[in-house]
Amino acid sequence: MSVHLSAEKGQIAETVLLPGDPLRAQFIAETFLENPVQHNTVRGMLGFTGTYKGKKVSVQGTGMGIPSAMIYINELIEFYGCKKLIRVGSCGSYQEGVHIRDLVLAQAACTDSNINNLRFGTANFAPIADFSLLMRAYQIATERGFTTHVGNILSSDTFYTDDPKEYERWARFGVLAVEMEAAGLYTLAAKYGVKALGIMTVSDHLISKEETTAEERQQTFNQMIEVALDAALDVE
Ligand SMILES: O=P(O)(O)O[C@H]1O[C@H](CO)[C@@H](O)[C@H]1O
C-alpha cells in the first residue's frame, strides 16, 4: 500500500479513471466494469479494479481540488505504475456555445493554482493532454453523436469566487469551462512521462445559470465514461 491507498502492488490497472467524487467511482465500477473489486476505502476515497471488454481497468476517486487529486495521482503513477489516467469530471461552462450536458475534452488546462510556480518560478508551464488519448476520445465522442468541445479549460483552486464576473477574463481568452483538477493531472503526467486526459461533462453554466438535474447528469456522465473507457482501450 501507498500512503493514501490500500491496494496491493499490482492490484491497480495501468488504465485508471479518475472522478472527483468517490461515489461516482463506485457507480462507474458497478455500472461499467466486470467483476469490480474494491481496494480502497482510506479517507472514503473509494477505488476499484475490474475489467472492461476483457481489459483490466481501475477507477479511483480523487476528491476535489488539485492538492487532493495530485496526492492520489502521484501515488497511482509512482507506486502502482499507472500509465493512462483519464479524469472524468463535471465542469462549469464559460462560453455561450458550450451547453449543459455537452462534453469538454481539455486540450490544455490553465490554472490559478501555485503548483507550477513552485516548480518553474516566474516561467509558465503549459499543462496539456496526451494527444493520442485526446484524438481517440474526440473521434469516439463525435462518432456517437455526443456534442463535444475541445480546447482550453481552467483548473481553479476556488469553487466560490469573490467576484462572480471573474470568469469573463478567461472566457475572452477562449477558455471553455472551469473545473478543479486537470492541470494537476497533466503536470504529473508530464513529470512522469505517462498519458493523461481530462473529459468533463458540463453540469452548470456560468452565463445562463442553467444546471443539470441529477438524472441528466447521470445520463451524460455515462457518455463521458464510455468515451473514456473506449479511448483508453484503443490507445497503447
Ligand atoms: O465532478 P468532479 O469530478 O468532482 O469535478 C468538479 O466538481 C467539483 C466541484 O463541485 C470539483 O472537483 C470539480 O473539478
Ligand SMILES: O=c1cc[nH]c(=O)[nH]1
Ligand atoms: O469546478 C466546477 C465544477 C462544476 N461547475 C463549476 O462551476 N465549477
